Amino acid sequence: MRTSSNVLVLLTLWVLGFLPQATAQQDKIAQLQPVRQSPVRVVTTVNFITDLVQQVGGDRVRVEGLMGAGVDPHLYKASAGDVRRLQQADLVFYAGLHLEGKMVELLERLPKAIAVTDAIPRERLIRPAGGFQGQYTYDPHVWFDVTLWQFTINQVRDALSRVDPAGASRYRANAEAYRKRLEQLDAFIRQQIAQIPPQQRVLITAHDAFAYLGRRYGLEVRGLQGISTVSEAGTRDVQALADFIVERRIRAIFVESSVPRRPLEAVLAAARSRGWHVIIGGELFSDAAGSPGTPEGTYVGMMEHNIRTIVNGLLGREP
Structure with a gap:
């Protein structure tokens, strides 16, 4: 009972802006419960997050993305089938920073939905030119800086390890291999x-x-x-x-x-x-x-x- 109360207090403080985003997300990951079935059922929003989860999860996850090629996440509206998929998933990964503009409220209400960008230090984010733009406190397009996108690897690794402890060593190895690949990508660019x-x-x-x-x-x-x-x-x-x-x-x-x-x-x-x-x-x-x-x-x-x-x-x- 005390744990639930503590979680409620932390989430309330997060909403009010008194806690760093990462702290609330770490607490959210800590509350995830292990699942019994294998592979882990994961739903993602944009397709490069689908790829991220596949890279870290390997054959221990089954990933279903809601948004395919050419889909604009700023405008995307969840269908009834999407809502059902989100509710039935063991884990949900989304970008955050209001990239999925019309799905934000739905995603933030799901206890098993993890925003991968919440792993990025806020001081490294860009504020929109001219200040606050509508719902955007920060520019959400963080993946175009490969060194920032690397932060999301740990977010996925930790959440998968929490729901599938038996696969933790595999997730760590996959995450490290993918991190090295992104270091090479950064040098290439x-x-x-x-x-x-x-x-x-x-x-x-x-x-x-x-x-x-x-x-x-x-x-x-x-x-x-x-x-x-x-x-x-x-x-x-x-x-x-x-x-x-x-x-x-x-x-x-x-x-x-x-x-x-x-x-x-x-x-x-x-x-x-x-x-x-x-x-x-x-x-x-x-x-x-x-x-x-x-x-x-x-x-x-x-x-x-x-x-x-x-x-x-x-x-x-x-x-």
């Missing part, structure tokens, strides 16, 4: 970006999802929309971005797999009407990875694709 002359390192995309990529790897980033695709760009935004492209003589802008490309095509036309030829440098994966069974369907493959696309586009190579 830095080497690739170094090919671009500093004055050409300007990344323009449909929405402002790449701030962490820019901060970590030395890119100036501009998005037509804000950090959420809920907001819509107006004519003034299009014209201002076109002016910036012409002034800076930007060679390429980039569309996103989960965001309609029409607004960026308007920017393209506006820049060309000013006499500057700019191209679509390729399609980037932003809020969702690629299709299952493809290299881009994994987090590592998604990031490698994005970086190669950005480098080729900014160096003026036609896609």
Whole structure:
């Protein structure tokens, strides 16, 4: 009874903002109960979290993702079938930081739902330009800094170990192997970006999802929309971005797999009407990875694709 009271107090303090997010999440993981069946049934939201859980869980987990390739998590609404899957799962992993904007209340109510980004120190998160934007205290697109995404590995490892103690050693080994793979990915990205002359390192995309990529790897980033695709760009935004492209003589802008490309095509036309030829440098994966069974369907493959696309586009190579 005392344990339940303590949990209630901690969760109340967390909601009121008096405890760090990580403390509440650690306590939430500590309250998870071991499951009897194998493999562990896990439900995830965005597909690169599905990949994360598969990398750490291996053959001891059966993972079902709610959001596939090309799905925008900012706009996604849970169906009745999704709610049933969430309730029947042994564990649920989601991004947090309000990435799953329309599912936040549902996910936060589930005792077995773990927000993987709560493992990231808050001082390393980016606050939206101009301060608080709607529900976004922090920019949720943390996976574009590989060193931040590494924090999520322990969150998954610890939760899986709690519900499946017999698999704890396997989860630790898988987590360590995956951490080393992400260290290699981080080095790869830095080497690739170094090919671009500093004055050409300007990344323009449909929405402002790449701030962490820019901060970590030395890119100036501009998005037509804000950090959420809920907001819509107006004519003034299009014209201002076109002016910036012409002034800076930007060679390429980039569309996103989960965001309609029409607004960026308007920017393209506006820049060309000013006499500057700019191209679509390729399609980037932003809020969702690629299709299952493809290299881009994994987090590592998604990031490698994005970086190669950005480098080729900014160096003026036609896609």
